[in-house]
Amino acid sequence: MEEKKEDKEPKKRVNMREQEPLVRARNFMEVPYGYNPEEAVAEASRCLSCLNPICRKGCPVAIDIPSFVKLIKEGRFIEAAWKIKEDNALPAVCGRVCPQEIQCESMCILGKKGEPVAIGNLERFVADYEREKGEVQIPGRPKLSGRKIAIIGSGPAGLSCAADLIKSGHQVTLFEALHKPGGVLIYGIPEFRLPKAIVEKEVDYISKLGVKVVLNAVIGKLFTIDELFSEQGYDACFIATGAGLPMFLGIPGENLNGIYSANEFLTRANLMKAYLFPEYDTPIKKGRNVAVFGGGNVAMDSARVALRLGAEKVHLIYRRSEAEMPARKAETHHAREEGVEFLMLTNPVRFIDDGKGNVCAVECQKMELGEPDTSGRRKPVPVKGSEFQIEIDVAIPAIGTRSNPLLTKTIPDLSLNKRGYIIADEETGMTSKKGVFAGGDIITGSATVILAMGAGRKAAKAINEYLKWKYWDTSRFVGQ
Amino acid sequence: MFKILKKEELSDLVILFEIEAQDIAKKAKAGNFFTLRINEQGERIPLTIADFDRDRGTITTVFQKMGKTTHLLGALNAGDSIMDVIGPLGMHSHIENFGKVICVGGGVGIAPTYPIARALREAGNTVISIIGARTKNLIFWEDRMRNVSDELIIVTDDGSLGRKAVVTVPLDERLTEDKDIELAYAIGPAIMMKFVCVTTQKHNVKTIVSLNSIMVDATGMCGACRVEVGGETKFACVDGPEFEGHKVDFDLLMSRQRMYVNEEKIAFERYKEKSGVK
Ligand SMILES: Cc1cc2nc3c(=O)[nH]c(=O)nc-3n(C[C@H](O)[C@H](O)[C@H](O)COP(=O)(O)OP(=O)(O)OC[C@H]3O[C@@H](n4cnc5c(N)ncnc54)[C@H](O)[C@@H]3O)c2cc1C
Ligand SMILES: Cc1cc2nc3c(=O)[nH]c(=O)nc-3n(C[C@H](O)[C@H](O)[C@H](O)COP(=O)(O)OP(=O)(O)OC[C@H]3O[C@@H](n4cnc5c(N)ncnc54)[C@H](O)[C@@H]3O)c2cc1C
Ligand code: FES
Numbered sequence: 001m002e003e004k005k006e007d008k009e010p011k012k013r014v015n016m017r018e019q020e021p022l023v024r025a026r027n028f029m030e031v032p033y034g035y036n037p038e039e040a041v042a043e044a045s046r047c048l049s050c051l052n053p054i055c056r057k058g059c060p061v062a063i064d065i066p067s068f069v070k071l072i073k074e075g076r077f078i079e080a081a082w083k084i085k086e087d088n089a090l091p092a093v094c095g096r097v098c099p100q101e102i103q104c105e106s107m108c109i110l111g112k113k114g115e116p117v118a119i120g121n122l123e124r125f126v127a128d129y130e131r132e133k134g135e136v137q138i139p140g141r142p143k144l145s146g147r148k149i150a151i152i153g154s155g156p157a158g159l160s161c162a163a164d165l166i167k168s169g170h171q172v173t174l175f176e177a178l179h180k181p182g183g184v185l186i187y188g189i190p191e192f193r194l195p196k197a198i199v200e201k202e203v204d205y206i207s208k209l210g211v212k213v214v215l216n217a218v219i220g221k222l223f224t225i226d227e228l229f230s231e232q233g234y235d236a237c238f239i240a241t242g243a244g245l246p247m248f249l250g251i252p253g254e255n256l257n258g259i260y261s262a263n264e265f266l267t268r269a270n271l272m273k274a275y276l277f278p279e280y281d282t283p284i285k286k287g288r289n290v291a292v293f294g295g296g297n298v299a300m301d302s303a304r305v306a307l308r309l310g311a312e313k314v315h316l317i318y319r320r321s322e323a324e325m326p327a328r329k330a331e332t333h334h335a336r337e338e339g340v341e342f343l344m345l346t347n348p349v350r351f352i353d354d355g356k357g358n359v360c361a362v363e364c365q366k367m368e369l370g371e372p373d374t375s376g377r378r379k380p381v382p383v384k385g386s387e388f389q390i391e392i393d394v395a396i397p398a399i400g401t402r403s404n405p406l407l408t409k410t411i412p413d414l415s416l417n418k419r420g421y422i423i424a425d426e427e428t429g430m431t432s433k434k435g436v437f438a439g440g441d442i443i444t445g446s447a448t449v450i451l452a453m454g455a456g457r458k459a460a461k462a463i464n465e466y467l468k469w470k471y472w473d474t475s476r477f478v479g480q
Numbered sequence: 481m482f483k484i485l486k487k488e489e490l491s492d493l494v495i496l497f498e499i500e501a502q503d504i505a506k507k508a509k510a511g512n513f514f515t516l517r518i519n520e521q522g523e524r525i526p527l528t529i530a531d532f533d534r535d536r537g538t539i540t541t542v543f544q545k546m547g548k549t550t551h552l553l554g555a556l557n558a559g560d561s562i563m564d565v566i567g568p569l570g571m572h573s574h575i576e577n578f579g580k581v582i583c584v585g586g587g588v589g590i591a592p593t594y595p596i597a598r599a600l601r602e603a604g605n606t607v608i609s610i611i612g613a614r615t616k617n618l619i620f621w622e623d624r625m626r627n628v629s630d631e632l633i634i635v636t637d638d639g640s641l642g643r644k645a646v647v648t649v650p651l652d653e654r655l656t657e658d659k660d661i662e663l664a665y666a667i668g669p670a671i672m673m674k675f676v677c678v679t680t681q682k683h684n685v686k687t688i689v690s691l692n693s694i695m696v697d698a699t700g701m702c703g704a705c706r707v708e709v710g711g712e713t714k715f716a717c718v719d720g721p722e723f724e725g726h727k728v729d730f731d732l733l734m735s736r737q738r739m740y741v742n743e744e745k746i747a748f749e750r751y752k753e754k755s756g757v758k
Contacts, residue, residue, distance in 0.1 A: 162702060179524075179564040193492050216566040222503055244701035248713065255706055255713060255732060257739040264702035272523065272696070278750050280697075281523040283743035328565055330494055357735030405699050406718060 013115040014043040014209060024431060025307045025338035028191045028275060037077070042074035047117050050109055058107035059074070061454045063087045065104055065119055072122055072327050081130035084123060088439040089160040089206075090453055092131060092198045093185060095124025097452050120395060131201055138174040140206050142169040147467050150175060150228045150237040152219045152407065155183020157240035157440025157452040157459075159202065162211045163459035170467070172210070173234075175217040183242055187271040188263070190301050192308070196270070220407035225436060236435045236463050239455060243441040245404040249293060249397045253351030258285055260301045262294070264397035269305050287394025290314045291362055293323035293348055294398035300332060302396045303340045314340045315390060319347040319380045320369050345369070345380060349387065351395060361389045401446055411436075421445060429459035434472040437463055481561040482516075484593055485538060490620035494588055495554045496530075502537035504529075504567045509577065510595035511690070511722055514539065514567025515698045518552055523562065525549050526717070527696045528592035529568060539567075542591030542620070542740045548747040557757065563590070566691075568722050569698050573688070577604040579664040582654060582685075584647050585611045586668025592619055592620045592690060593667050598628040600665075606630050608654060612647040616640035647672060648679045655683040663688070666725060670737065674730035687725035693736060704727070708732050 013123040016039075018024070026033055034139040035043065044424045053066040063084055071080035084091045094100040100106075100120035108116030147170045151158045180186050207213055219225070219241075228234045246261030248254050260268075265284070268274040272282035291307040294298050295318035303314045304382035316335065318325060321344050325332060336342065345367040355361035366386035369378035403420040415423045422431055422438040429437035439455030441447055466472070486498035504514060513528045531540035545554045557561070573596050581600050585593030590611045601607045611627035613619045614637045626632045633650045634642030643650065647668075655661060664687040666676040684725040693705040693716045696740040700718035707716050710727035714720065 177566070178697065179566070216564050217503075218566060218569065221568055222507060227515060244699075246701065246703050248703065255708060255736070257736060263701040264704050267696055267702050273521075277743065278747050280521045281747055283523075283740045283747070285739075357732075357738070406700050 009063065011042075012044050013046070013118055014039045014121075015118075016121055019110045021334075021337035022339070025304075026310075028439075029306055030195050031334060035121060035292075037075070037129075038070055040077070040122060040125045041075060043118050044069045044122055046110065047073070048109060054107045054109075055104045055117075055428075056173055058104040059087075060103065060448075060450045061087050061457065063123075063412050064102075068116065068126065069119070069122060072126060077126050077129045078133065079337060080086065080122075081116055081126040081176075084126065088450075088453065089122050089163045089457075090156060090202055090449070092127035093156070093194060093202065094450050095120050095122075095127055096194050096198075096454045097189060099448065101329060103450070122127070127386060129235055131198070138205070139167065141210055142167060144171070145169040145467070147171065147236075148173070148232075148234045149463060150232075150234040151240060152225075152237065153177075153183060153242060153440070154181035154203070155242035155440060155452060156185065156244050157456040158183070158238065158447045159206055160453040160454075160456035161238050161240065161439070161460045161463075163206050163209060164457055165463060166206070166211050167399055168460075168464050170210075173214055174206075175214050175219050175223075177197070177216070177218040177241075179215050181213055181215065183240075185392065185407065187267045188298070188301070190266065190270055190305050192304070209288055218406070220410040224410050225407075226411075227431075229435065230265075236430065236437065236466060238441045238456070238463065239405055239407070239431075239436065239438040239442060240452070240458050241404065241442045242452075243421075243446050244405050245402040247400050247402060248396070249348060249399060251350050253359065254354060255399070256353055256359050257349055258287065258359040258393055259351060259395045259397070260285075262292075262396055263401065265302050265396050266298075266299045266305065267310070275309055277358075284309065285394050286310050287392065289310045289390075289392045290394045290396065291317055291338065291390060291392045292396045292398055293317050295320065295322075295327060296398065296400070297327050297331055298400075299398035300327045300335045300340075302398050304338060306336055306394065307340065308398070313395070315343050316340050316394075317343045317348060317362075317364065319345065320377060321345055321369060324377045329396060347380065352389070353433075359392060359395055361391050362395060363389050403445075409460045410432075419445070428462035428465075429455060430462060430466075430472070435466070437466075481563060482565040483561050484556055486560050487556070487558045490542065491617040494542060494618065494620055495545070496540060496542045496591075496620075497553075498533075498538045498540050499562065499565060499609075500537060500567050501567070501758065504744060505532045505534050505537050505539050508532040508539060508568045508573035510599040511570065511573030511592075512568035513570050513592075513698075513721065514541070514565055515569060515695065516553075516562050517564040518549065518556075518564070519563050522552075524564075524566075524696060524698070526569070526692075526698055528565050528690070529595070530591035531595055542588060543688060544588035548751040551748070551755075563656050564653065566698070570717060571719070571720060573604050575599045580606040580608070580609065580658065580661050581663045581665065582608045582651065582661050584651060584664065584666040584672075585609070585625070585667070586647055586666075587618060589666075589668030589672070589690075590619070590625065592679060593665065594621055594624055594628065595753075596665055596667075597625065597633055601628045602637045608658075609633070610635065610647050610650050610654075612636065612642075612645075616674075628635055629690040646675075648675050652679050652682075654678065655685060660752065664725075665689075670730055670734045673725060673728075674734075677725040677728070677730070681726050688722050689725035689728060690721045691728065691733060691735060692721065694739060707736075 274284035
């Protein structure tokens with residue numbers, strides 16, 4: 001803990017204690033330990049309690065940050081947690097995975113000179129405190145409205161929408177295709193970054209509120225949306241199916257054994273617990289030399305899982321430079337500390353077969369940065385004659401996902417954009433089909449937990465309005 | 481939890497389950513499959529819906545004991561439950577009146593062939609069926625297949641039942657004799673489907689196969705099941721499992737099926753030790 005200084009110099013940020021990099025790189029336990037109460041109070045005390053707090057403007061769901069930080073200062077941790085829960089149904093999750101450095105913390109006045117208040121760490125602390133002290137509040141059930149709402153997908157968008165709607169007295173059913181609820185929080189983000197027990201607790205809370213969670217229900221196959229309306233009597237439905245279709249590099253040799261989409265690699269490891277094989281039945285290739293392609297959070301997660309499975313070397317191969325990498329800075333920092341080797345400005349061109357159907361090497365090409373492209377980032381262009389090979393036995397393309405057409409193609413009257421995402425009103429989630437709302441990654445493409453959660457809450461509000469008036473304006477969708 | 485209502489041992493290795501799954505039974509069609517997970521530690525494995533009874537709310541599956549999961553499954557009895565059952569998955573078979581069709585089912589592939597042959601017959605086709613296996617006691621559903629076929633040919637590798645031949649022998653003969661066969665269906669081990677396709681290609685008869693690649697979620701979100709068809713990568717779980725056989729890269733399929741042989745051995749040895757199975 002930082003020693004207390006009495007002068008007016010801004011105090012230094014209280015960092016969370018962490019597992020040693022080389023120890024944690026071999027286990028699946030959470031990396032930071034979190035604050036203890038003294039550390040939390042010390043960090044909260046750094047807050048200047050600005051008269052015009054702009055941190056709140058940096059939060060996509062406008063959490064009342066000044067108030068909850070003040071409550072922590074006063075040692076009222078449980079109340080601080082409740083304060084956050086007024087705007088954010090999943091604080092223990094968001095405290096861990098939100099990119100605070102480009103949201104709330106980027107606005108903090110202290111950040112102008114030194115380090116901003118660690119808002120994320122504080123959010124995490126009070127959520128954990130509330131959970132561990134067993135003082136989670138279950139409000140009484142409100143008067144029943146007699147309305148039924150179906151929510152498809154149990155990621156952050158679906159969970160938060162369900163939590164709000166059940167509080168309005170509706171009967172809410174959450175349909176999930178997989179055998180566990182939580183979406184990316186369960187199958188994608190690894191245990192060492194977001195312990196699954198936390199997600200389970202959040203889902204448990206939502207079930208206790210009265211939401212009926214139906215697992216193993218692949219909507220579009222088991223029931224169509226129209227059947228939910230006509231045969232099962234639902235009044236409205238919220239689609240929150242995420243962006244779960246993996247993209248591949250599209251280069252020769254990509255179907256060789258040992259090459260996984262990041263989704264498959266992470267699903268085997270997280271959802272199926274393949275890291276515990278043979279205790280658990282699902283196998284995973286524990287590569288000795290692993291190459292991960294991409295520069296986002298998903299790539300970092302894949303690289304760090306590969307290390308923990310026992311890889312000797314993990315290369316992170318990205319075609320632009322580190323400055324363009326979309327991953328959170330904290331994640332690249334952690335990955336590098338743990339021993340992931342970064343190969344920037346490098347692009348794979350083909351995978352090489354060992355003669356038995358397994359990948360044994362990848363041929364890459366050096367890149368250099370050219371003119372800015374449509375995304376404003378400088379476009380990487382290949383350097384002629386720079387080909388070289390890296391020996392690998394596992395490869396993981398982590399270059400993004402798209403919308404999975406499984407459900408949307410069974411709803412002919414739902415407008416989609418060119419890339420297959422559902423077109424919906426940003427403020428309400430209303431789609432071209434009456435009674436059908438949508439939100440989260442299935443609208444925006446891969447985004448963030450907090451945005452998905454926010455979309456769920458906005459849709460809940462709009463669904464409440466809709467149930468009153470049953471008014472639907474589809475004119476704006478015409479011609480899309 | 482999904483209750484097993486009936487268990488039938490069709491042979492030493494082949495087992496039939498009738499599972500209570502009301503909603504799936506309502507929606508299932510020929511060609512669909514489902515995924516199951518036996519318990520918390522279990523892996524997700526796909527099995528074909530070999531039959532369904534919408535009134536009783538049951539699905540029937542026939543599986544062959546291969547490794548750990550199918551052995552563990554086979555050790556369950558009527559009255560026991562399976563933790564997760566997910567379906568119906570995959571595109572169902574495209575059924576219409578083609579005229580005359582030939583259905584080839586090999587080994588445990590006889591089970592998924594049955595609902596397809598039945599649907600084809602109901603649609604007005606003349607159905608010739610060939611079923612085959614290594615030996616007599618691996619052949620099952622002879623009567624069911626006979627009921628939905630205009631003609632049934634049985635072969636075994638060792639001649640213990642029906643003709644001593646592999647399925648491609650009578651197939652080649654029939655395709656030579658009956659020039660009016662419009663379509664072939666083949667379901668069985670990858671190697672069998674490969675050679676069926678070699679045979680039908682010779683006679684220029686379009687052939688549908690059902691690809692049993694390794695799967696995880698079986699909803700299109702991982703790509704474990706990827707196969708190459710006509711030079712394009714497809715996800716067998718959502719784009720298939722049925723594809724036009726003449727376009728399928730069977731060597732890739734077989735290679736990918738072997739991806740985890742070492743791990744499968746470890747899991748199975750461990751299971752045998754614990755359960756005392758030989
Ligand atoms: C590996 C990884 C790491 C990430 N790290 C971060 C991070 O650090 N910080 C951050 O803010 N964001 C991160 N993200 C992004 C974030 O997780 C997503 O933006 C967010 O989860 C989207 O939420 P969602 O509710 O829209 O969808 P999802 O979380 O994708 O959930 C969708 C759910 O719908 C289910 N479903 C799909 N189709 C059907 C159907 N037909 N029937 C029934 N159910 C269906 C799916 O199985 C899934 O459970 C990460 C993403 C990944 C993949
Ligand atoms: C669409 C589809 C339908 C199928 N229908 C049937 C059926 O009706 N009856 C039947 O007996 N079998 C069927 N199978 C095959 C069945 O899934 C495998 O036999 C089973 O998974 C083997 O598991 P195991 O642990 O017992 O054996 P293992 O020893 O683990 O594996 C034996 C072989 O089965 C295959 N396999 C292993 N794991 C999987 C997996 N997760 N997904 C798919 N294949 C796997 C591999 O090629 C492996 O070499 C089907 C497969 C698919 C893809
Ligand atoms: S099994 Fe995962 S996409 Fe087909």
